[in-house]
Amino acid sequence: MLNPHKALKFPSLLRRALSLSFSTQTPTTAHHYDDLINAAGRSGDFSAVRRLLTNRWRDGFFNTKFTFNFITSDLAALEETLQTLKSLARGFAKKGAYDSLIARLSKLDHTRHALRVAKIMAAENVGINAVSFHPILNYVSRKNADEAMGVLEMMREIKVWPDVTSYNYVLTAYCCDGKLEEAVKLVDEMDENGVVYDSRTYDALVLGACKVKRVDGGLVLLRRMVDEGVPALYSTHIHVINELLKMGYYGQAVEFVLIYAGRDKAMDHECFGVLARRLISLKRFDDAKLVLEEMRSRGLEIGGKLSEAVEIWDGNLGTN
Template structure:
């Protein structure tokens, strides 16, 4: 990438030209405006705050209360108590968490059969569904893909709970993070064979995985599948494509995608902007990085603080002190929040 091919920020931010990337155009889901909280929702919100305050009182049930006792019973092999607690927490209105099945480790997978039998005997479908999904998430995080898949297929074959896309998401996510893409595609086939059509989130995991390593050819294949199945596109879809373009050094395409998102009313994630900032810095396009941050400023104070802060911090790390001074000075003028490091830099180098 040469200086003559430097991306023109203002041209992309002010243009409505649509550039298909990396394949034919993506059909976007219509964004529905948010609604005001109803009185019932407001009442529920107040109730949830009340419950949260009660949860801090010793002896009053909470998610942590149940997780602690479930893990203690699990480590002791007392699955009758595990089942009772799983039932009771649902009745008390508490969901399972990432910590619910932490008693499962690499050294005690033999207890999986006992736990599956316990979950199968829970009182209602909701409790069973939540527990199965939570167990799959735990196994996937530990990268026990075979065991996680087995639990998902138990859900389908024995009818204890309604397996759906969310059931398989942790498995696909774990596989793509390890760049085990063939296995991830096979997992989509497992879903289809069990009557579950992969949704946009499942494909987004694959798309993000390919874009992270800069494999745009395979990413295009995923986008084609999304198009074929008319799943639309969301912020995660676009974020992955912007990441892929940046990883491949296609900054013009990344800017065009960001403009496309704004034109179509799809709000970019904060990290979508960060992908572009990082790409500019990778190729030493410091002026363009500053221009990009400024051109996107003024619509969201939190986003502005994030973008200015990230860029200023990275410029300081690269000893680009003059550009960093200008940015922190502008952050102060815009009344944007600074972290401790930037505050110190501002006090020492700008304010004084």
């Protein structure tokens, strides 16, 4: 009888068994493929990783953010993974694998290695584009706007032209820091390159205006969004509400919400609710009462955090 403890001394036998299991299973979902790829990667069976990466595309399953979870912070499996990806036939399977690997490395905060993979993609001419850089820009922009700008510069060097999402990551980072001069330069570049603004572009610009207490500029941008038919994000309105309240313009904050009310019930619920909670926390009870009454008249539910705030408030407003 085979001693199970003794069997662990024969890794080649175990590897062959694992390889056999990979080759005989028929994955039916992207999640199933991810599980098999990660099991193969952890066991060191990169021939199975290669086969699975190829077959998943033939079967119509895209890679996901979990495809390369076998790569951990120590990057022990990175070099073999890169060699495996280089051996893939040029096409969607290869590009998709590289893009997923970049996403994994970005999430692990290994920006330098993610950029290295991007350069490999460019050198191999396997379809690198702005989307390949989105995960890098996403994580880098949260930490350092100037470093994110450096990623944009690298994209240009390898002839990958930033799209609106690429610009938005960096623009938001600058606006969060209140660096409007840098933000304006970036917007000028977008205009020169014919990049059309979207909701997140305007959201970043409104945030930047509010950060430097130019809420009037934020209002102008909101008006431009309406004129151009660009839908506003919830956060775009919240930036203005919060800044008006910080500046002590309580009545103007109420007026702002009322002016934009009636277009989108979900937006109304968010804006009225945030405004009422903030007014209660600021002990502006008369203004809060006005907002709550307006919510009732519009059939907006007073629930969740707002309901908790009302209960704490000793004004005994009730729900009639």
